[in-house]
Amino acid sequence: MPELPETETIARDLHRELIGRRITGVEVTRPDVLREVDAAALDRRTSHATIVRCWRRAKLVVIELDTGDRLVVQPRFTGALLIDAGDMPERERRYSTLAFTLDDGRRLHYRDIRRLGTVSVMEPRRFEAYSASLGIEPLDPAFTAGALSGLLRVSRQPVKKVLMDQRAVVGIGNIYANEALWRAGIDPSRAARDVSDGEARRLRDAIVAVLTESIAVRGTSFRDYVDASGGQGGFVHHLAVYGRAGEPCPRCGARLVGTHAIDGRSTVLCARCQG
Numbered sequence: 075m076p077e078l079p080e081t082e083t084i085a086r087d088l089h090r091e092l093i094g095r096r097i098t099g100v101e102v103t104r105p106d107v108l109r110e111v112d113a114a115a116l117d118r119r120t121s122h123a124t125i126v127r128c129w130r131r132a133k134l135v136v137i138e139l140d141t142g143d144r145l146v147v148q149p150r151f152t153g154a155l156l157i158d159a160g161d162m163p164e165r166e167r168r169y170s171t172l173a174f175t176l177d178d179g180r181r182l183h184y185r186d187i188r189r190l191g192t193v194s195v196m197e198p199r200r201f202e203a204y205s206a207s208l209g210i211e212p213l214d215p216a217f218t219a220g221a222l223s224g225l226l227r228v229s230r231q232p233v234k235k236v237l238m239d240q241r242a243v244v245g246i247g248n249i250y251a252n253e254a255l256w257r258a259g260i261d262p263s264r265a266a267r268d269v270s271d272g273e274a275r276r277l278r279d280a281i282v283a284v285l286t287e288s289i290a291v292r293g294t295s296f297r298d299y300v301d302a303s304g305g306q307g308g309f310v311h312h313l314a315v316y317g318r319a320g321e322p323c324p325r326c327g328a329r330l331v332g333t334h335a336i337d338g339r340s341t342v343l344c345a346r347c348q349g
Contacts, residue, residue: 136201263341
């Protein structure tokens with residue numbers, strides 16, 4: 075967490091709120107989250123720059139500046155980008171690692187409780203090289219059933235592991251891999267190369283549907299994920315399998331099975347529907 079729907083929600087919020095705002099300064103309180111720049115370089119390259127675009131790539135939030143530089147934030151487990159108009163709760167401010175002051179008096183904090191996320195500054199060529207190392211975007215038109223089938227057929231790894239490999243398909247983490255595989259009726263532990271073309275078509279449609287539906291309700295919040303205003307996502311109320319081991323399958327009523335056999339991550343499935 076956050077996965078694609080959560081970072082997409084954050085990026086859209088920031089784009090709506092921050093376009094045209096000028097950064098007047100930056101305060102770094104936890105420099106261990108910085109990558110490729112130190113605190114002085116971050117201040118030098120962002121102060122007096124204007125925000126021209128905010129968007130998402132994979133699980134990254136990208137903030138483009140009029141200088142050409144891009145602030146690249148990878149929230150990972152407990153990171154959040156929070157807009158503070160002076161009313162941010164103290165429990166959030168306590169874990170702020172850095173804050174950009176804006177010309178309208180607001181501040182943009184990068185809050186990270188465990189400090190496993192990162193903040194980088196990249197010039198365009200560096201960002202393009204970095205982006206090229208990542209896989210296909212699952213909401214792009216290029217993500218067809220044929221494209222997914224091609225990625226799966228060359229791997230002996232479990233299909234769930236391939237879906238979560240950011241070098242293959244970006245943005246899908248544990249929550250949405252579980253949900254998409256259940257919707258498609260595919261055992262997460264099956265070798266990816268054994269997934270038929272027809273199953274790949276169902277899986278592609280399930281991935282697109284679950285991500286799109288989650289974005290519509292602003293992502294999934296269990297503990298740490300919040301949007302740019304500190305609000306929680308609503309998709310937790312729509313989860314069919316993730317976090318529901320031992321409960322009835324919504325489709326057939328069989329008891330959902332939980333396991334950590336795939337990469338040590340929590341996998342929940344219906345042995346009857348996904349057998």
